[in-house]
Amino acid sequence: MPAQLLPDAETLYAELVKKIRADNEKHAKRFALVGIHTGGAWLAERLYQDLSTPQPPESRGLATHLGMLSVSFHRDDFDRIGLHTLKKSSDISFPVDGAHILLVDDVLQSGRTIRAAINELYDYGRPASISLAILVDRGGRELPICAQYTGITLALPKVKSLVFNRDSQGRFYLSMEDKRGAASGQDEPV
Amino acid sequence: MINRNPQLDANRALTHLLTTEGLPAAILLQILDTAETFMGVTEREVKKVPLLRGKSIFNLFFEPSTRTRTTFEIAAKRLSADVINLNIAVSAQSKGETLLDTVNNLSAMHADMFVVRHSQSGAAHLIARHVQPGIHVINAGDGRHAHPTQALLDMFTIRHYKKEFHNLRVAIIGDILHSRVARSQIHALTTLGVPEVRVIAPKTLLPRQVERLGVRVYHDVRSGLQDVDVLMMLRLQKERMQGAYLPSPEEYFKYYGLTPEKLALARPDAIVMHPGPMNRGVEIDSEVADGHQSVILPQVTYGIAVRMAVMAILAGSQSGDSL
Structure with missing residues (x-):
């Protein structure tokens, strides 16, 4: 798929915010946001700005805390x-025990990253619940994992890698690359 | 046969850690950066990560050591490896088994990694040359030659407190001649770009031509400590305290022991390090060892994260395809 046919990441993000807000405001459910490095962390940061602000003003914000996860230890x-050299580590500075957690990542495919992220979260405690928000679900699941909130579901060629980026102004965009190791038949990293 | 660094595999990734000598700065920094990410693991509810689950690590200590062995053991257990401690000084070797026979026997028990301490220089190299691909060797101290994980945890400590290497004046003080720690420190410091490394010792405790390692030599501690940012003390071993090397421990303390008054010659924000165990009142005064410039206990804590990093990097290297 040529780049111009890829959906606009900012539009998908707005869709994702709408879905999260609608569902959680209905149930008056508050949660901690946890983003998976690196793309998920960018999304979680932005979601935290947008969802910790009360709407309407007299209500409390939906997102109570913000955390980041590195899945390197559980790959x-x-x-x-x-x-590989680890540059980012997990940063969870709120009690995970008993917390409702909304896990955030950019692209969902095999589900292996999410499995690793859930394991990493459990190293900090036993959450009351974990839900999943994903910007792009491209199918191809290898584990029984599904997202509660999805910006879009897209079927993409297996040999292509969908890359989520953030420009210098902080705007999100998507691009497509040939998958590393695709020629040699290796699986992509989780 | 090309002559290559026995510590690196065909992809120039670290497969054994034997010495800091000849290791590229990129690999030293990779270890320090990885250790940084392991620092938080001990603060979690579950103080363990599963990277080395199902791996067996054998601590082969042909020479007694409590602290180093314990920190390797803790590091391996935090990575979920199984750890087997062998105190070989009192087992097979005393029955006459050769070093390589011991290693062959342990390899047959499906070891994945050996952590080796030996009184003979080169013992870990010998084992590394001999083991099957896929088995990794860490030198935990060999004779007077090298003690790379100690030097790496020292580099981690320096970077933690001083942030950069390129603007530092570092002094190593004590028995340089017999010290594997000093050799490994000097190689690591110069590779990481420390512009001025000083060694301070009496003539009897300095190797000949030590300047060739890129250090400045001082026999007078007072001039050597001027404006220093980092002081790395060395342990004076008991057997060196008498006879040809030194007249007496008291005499050594008088000239080379680190007292508050000598420390005042260094920069006011200088840090004091020691690989332990310390001889209080011989190479270091208690007031300095316990003082606010001392980072001796943090060194021990950082040592665990650094050893975790080394083990995780080695276990993840694909040494099966080495040349």
Whole structure:
């Protein structure tokens, strides 16, 4: 798919915010936002700005806390690809025990990253619940994982990698790349 | 056969850690950066990550050591590895088994990694050359040669307090001649770009031509400590305290022991390090060891994160395709 046919990430983001807000305001449910490095962390930061602000003003904001997760310690392909230099670590500075958590990532495919993220979260405590918000669900699940909130569902060629980016003004955009290792038949990293 | 660094695999990734000598700065920094991410693990409710689950790590200590062995053991357990401690000084070797026979036997028990301490320089190299691809070796101290994880945790400590290496004046003080720690420190400091590394010791405790390692030599501690940012003390071993090397521990303390008055010659924000165990009143005064410039206990804490990083990087390297 040429780049101009990819959906506009800002529009997808607005859609995602609308869905999260509608569902949680209906149930008056408040939650902590946790983004997965790197794309999910950008999304979670923006969601935190948008959802911690009360709407309407007399109500309380939906998002109570913001945290970041690195899934490096729980990847299932460590034996095959090893430990690349870790630059980002998890930063969870609120009590996870008993918390309702909305996990955020940019692209959902195999579901392996989400499995690793759930394991990482459990290293901090036992949450009351975990839900999942995803900007683009491109199908191809290898684990029984589904997102509660999705910006869009897109069928994409397997050999292509969908990359979520943030420009210098903080605006989101999507691009497409050839998957690394696709020629040699290797799986993509989780 | 091309002559290559036995610590690196065909992809120039670290597969054994034997010495800091000849390791590129990028690899030293990779270890320090990875250690940084492991620092938070001990503050979690679950103080363990599953990276080395199902791996067996053998601590082969041919020479007694409590602290180093314990920190390797804690590091391995935080990575979920199984750890087997072998105090070989009192087992097979005393029955006459050779080093390589011992290692062969342990490899047959499906070891994935060996952590080796030995009184002979080069013991860890010998084992690394001998093991099957996919088995990794960490040198935890060999003779007078090298102690790379100590040097790396020292670099981690320096970077933690001083942020950069390129603007520092670092002094190593004490028995340089017999110290594997000093050698590993000097190689790491110069590789990481420290512009001025000083060694301060009496002539009897300095190797000949030590200047060739890129250090400045001082015999007088007072001039050597002027304007220093980092002081790295070395342990004076008991057997060196008498005889040809030194007249007496008291005499050594008088000239080279780090007292508050000597420390005042360094920069006011200088940090004091020591690899432990300390001889209080010989190489360091208690007032300095326990003082506000001392970072000796944080060094021990950082040592665990650094050893976790080394083990995780080695276990993740695909050494099966080495040349």
